Amino acid sequence: MAITIGFDLDMTLIDPRPGMAAVLNTLGVEAGLSLDGEHFAANLGPPLDHVLRDCGAPEERIPELVTRFRELYPEMVVAGTVALPGAHAALEAVRRAGGRTLVVTGKYAPNAALHVKALEFEVDLLVGELWAHQKAVALREHGAVVYVGDHLGDIRGALAAGAVPVGVATGPCGRDELVAAGAEVVFDSLDAFPAWLETRLANGL
Incomplete structure (x- = not known):
């Protein structure tokens, strides 16, 4: 049976920060709320409803705000997003x-x-709207043996699923934090992933 390797998206495979800041700022202007797009973009990871709640958005308005964010997203974020170093090579590996x-x-x-x-990523399976330990549901369902992510929540999800937790220090969480959370290895970028995978497979992943 083929192995399955899981990856997070934001700040693991892609860098969407400029667009993410812009779309949240636009949402704040439209809604008459004080939403800090730059802070949001610098701390990507938690689900949007959590972010809005933390920003003080009224609970009853969160569903409409999430819907509008998703409407604005394709035009404001996708075109300006770039692949992080090593992303294509990691998937190809x-x-x-x-x-x-x-x-x-x-x-x-x-x-x-x-x-x-x-970005023409060769991805076999995509599952959205799962955060931290919730990610373990999809990782277990699809038999992922490794999960790669930039956030402490990604490491927790991997551990909960029994997958090898691999960190990449391209997001808001530093190397020491990722190691402390349980990452088996932490890369500065995904450029290092193919060699690690080859060695790990040779040693019986």
Whole structure:
């Protein structure tokens, strides 16, 4: 049976920060709320409803705000998003090893799929709207043996699923934090992932 390797999306495979800041700022202007897009973009990871709640958005307005954010997203975020260093090579390394690639993200799945298409990522499976320990549901369902992410929540999700937790220090969480959370290894970028995967497979992943 082919192995399945899971990846987070934001700040693991892609850098959407300029667009994410812009869309949240626009949402704040439209809604008459004080929403800090720059802070949001610098701390990507938690689901949008959590972010809005933390920003003080009234609970009864959160569903409409999430819907509007998702409407604005394709035009404001997708085109300006770039692949992080090593992202394509990491996905290709899994394929070269005969494996399947799985993206599990907290992002709304249709918008996540737009990034995958725009950046021509070879992704076999995509699951959205799962965060931290919730990611373990998809990782277990699809038999992921490794999960790669930039956030403490990603490491927790991997551990909860019994997958090897791999950190990449390209997001808001530093190397020491990721190691402390339980990451088996932490890379400065995904450029290091193919060699690690080859060695790990040779030693019986």
